[in-house]
Amino acid sequence: MRRVTYSFGALALFTAALLPACAQISSQEQSTTPVIPPDARAEKNPGAWEKLQIPPLHPFHPGQPKRIELKNGMVILLEEDHELPFINGTLEIRGGSRSEPASKIGLIDLYSQAWRTSGTTTQNGDVLDDLLESKAAKVETGGDDNSTSVSWSCLKQDEDQVFHIAVDLLEHPAFNRQKLALAKQQDIAGIVRRNDDASGIASREAAKLVYGADSPYARQPEIATVMSVTLADLQAWHDKTVHPNNIVVAVSGDFDSAAMEKTLRDTFETMPRGPAWKDPDIPVPGPTPGVYVVNKQDVNQSNIWIVGVGTRRDNPDFYALAVMNEVFSGGFGSRLFQDVRTKLGLAYGVSGGYSAAYDHPGLFYTTAATKSESTVAATKEMLKDIDELRTEPFTEDEVRIAKDQLLNSFIFRYDTKEKVLSQAVTLEFYHYPPDFLERYRDALEKVTVADVERVAKKYIEPSKLAVLVVGNQTGFGNPPLTSLNLGPDHPIDITIPMPAAMRQQMMGGPDQ
Template sequence: MSRLPRRGAHPIRTAVFSLLGMTALAAISAQAQTTTVVPPDAKAARQAQPWTQIPIPPLPAFHPEPPKRVELKNGVIILLEEDHELPFISGTIDIRGGSRDVPAAKVGLIGLYGETWRTSGTTTQDGDKLDDLLEAKAAKVETGGDIDSTSVSWSCLTKDEDQVFGIAVDVLEHPAFNDQKLQLAKQQAVAGIVRRNDDVEEVAQREATKLVFGADSPYAREPEIATVMSVTVDDLKAWHAKTVAPNNIIISVEGDFDSATMEKKLREAFESLPRGAASPKPGGEFAGPKPGVYFVNKEDVNQSNVWIVGLGTDRRNPDFYALAVMNEIFSGGFGSRLFQQVRTKMGLAYSVSGGYGASYDHPGMFYTTALTKSPTTVTATKAMLDEINDLKTKPFTDAELTSAKDQLLNSFIFRYDSKEKVLTEATTLEFYGYPPDFLEKYRAAVEAVTTADLERVAKKYIDPSKLAVLVVGNESQLGTPLTELNMGQPHPIDITIPMPAGMRQQMGPGN
């Protein structure tokens, strides 16, 4: 937890400064008897300001060299990025389809799938023996899952590439899905579920996401003990058979290899695979949160996590660039309006941040969040709401615009300062179907944003009447009631973890 720095003065430094101060004061007193006093304005005019003379050259042209792209006849996309700096090769096989695509009764399946897939090994190699083999070579083959994808990845020394890549392909094409490994994964998942209310910040983020997307939304729902325990080995096999198809796969490889040789190897491994059913396109309605105040009572804390949330946008929105600049001015860092007002000037928060979220294929989340002392919960929330309102009413200045653009563009390049990062971004664009020049257009689009654009998007997208306020804190210590926010009676949120029959008695009270 971050805290404000202690303001007490250092006693030794104070004594030294006092001695120096007395010496300087005596010298100044003597000098004043013989020196003509110069008017303050004249002194200021004579003061040098060399920092204002530092030339700032324009940013150079941004043209990152894209990875080599190959598309096989069956739909497999291959992206290759040579990098001979180290004798090392890493690759990832991304497969479309993730946790948002599983039935509600099986939420948690993708996490179990990603864990069991690798630990089970293959039909020809036991998972534990694979661990020993790979460890001896300082290599890795891993599997995992996410909201919209699953993956197999590998990394190794160049000299071991053929063997380690062969293991990765074997894991992809011939998984074993051992029931014993699944049971172990279930135990670990259940252990995480019963502890999910321990971290207050995680509780706040989880419940804020539910407010924006809906508790039953694929983008917000949580695995429960019942849904995890319902997953079977047959479920894992069925998921694998449904999603692992060439037309759902993107393979990205980076490191010490020859592109022509690597392409030949990948063609031999994947080109003969038959096409399968395409992964479903994401859909659904995104209405945003129901306005109001929501409260989670945590009696074991003396601080409040405050989240003010609404619906964001997606990156295909033509206003994405203007919203990015607006967001930088609003909450981009220490110099942002939000930080300067709520923390620096008013001293109401240990930390304060925000963002106008933009996901690749669905709306993100607009949020403003702060960690504050329990008694200042309402005051801090009002200050945050005021800053959100000011986006519509307080004019954006040229200085703010220039600073925000500089921050965005100067930091943007660090997302592409290595070949590995360039490959990662290219893979992301490929995965979501964005044009390959999307990154190059980013700079020009940001540079073109004007203060008029900022005022336009703020009026269009910022609507305080559509926002929800979530407070996770200790009700007995709030002091000022949440009704003072003038947003109606707070809606209590129950974060009790549903337990199967008989399990709650085993866990004890408080769970």
């Protein structure tokens, strides 16, 4: 599922990529937006902004979708929405890439591509493409670290036919050798290019530092592991995971719930129950403290990541950590942004997050993009801000503003029925209580300054963090990275392993 990791930063943070764009006004805006001099505004309404009264948020009680559990263990969630004549559905299936064999990393990505493009035993993928295009409909398959899925979207009058296609894909896939070969070519092309983007290298290697290079949460496909995947592997995965007791079905749109329930019961209730899916128990060791460097000589800026272990969503301290993180890195007014970018001008973009996954610890990360010669100065300032989470007292204003920002942005994440249904699927998938969203607001409002200071001292441990720099070492200047007093640099090799046969083909002769 793409809802695996929930980041506190995602509630109110702008990502590092967005920060530069948000900090500027386009030339068009500059030329068309009337400018009122500050003095003129003040003279017209002196002190008016201080008199603004912000009303409290209304109670938050999102309507729960209708939940149905079939005798075979399949869970169905239905959300009627008659605003538009569309119907959208998803079958979310437990089991994803974190359960791939180490020798076949990339299996789930190939599976999710070839599943849809191959089609079914009655209609191949190309025929389905033409049929769906004629109806402006979609049927897609996907995969992630903990799930695979079939989804569909169509006009109300086409629901029966499009839903039948989705079910046919689920029950009668026909994995095609040519489609698998095409998926492999696409994945290998991505592997060959994966070191082109410095920011992509940084995020990838940061995860390896925290989870371990061989961890299912951080490992990466290689050409050899992709090439090793066979049609039999795809079918075996399908047979292993597609059982009704491992599936959550969600449907939203313009339909009658009673009629939709009958359709789904008639379709799925006779499917035999299979073995319950069990995800692997994956340890999260955390990083070995130190400075790690990827020397990328074709760039003139550095991507800096300071990383440690985050938390889980079911941690009772989740809410206080959310507020702490908002004060630390929650946008333009955060400590991190104000210190590193606004006051010192050391970074184009700076962000952070104390992220929380539903069933394993997320990352604690602080990131910045800066010019090469500012690498050490920016890193020192970021480390200082992290350390001050433990030593610099939080103020009532900081905590109040952080809570307001989190609560207001939180509400807008669930302002449509489709969004509420999507979150309900996630909660169901991870066996969280259905009222988890309602608890969020109450728990967040109860967070105090003392709570924030307590969790900062408990969870922020600068001595357990790793610093990763992706950049051109010749441009770092003085002082060197060793001035961070974190020991010698540890170089990271990002060379892409090339199978002997492929290397021989590229060299145009026998492998030496």
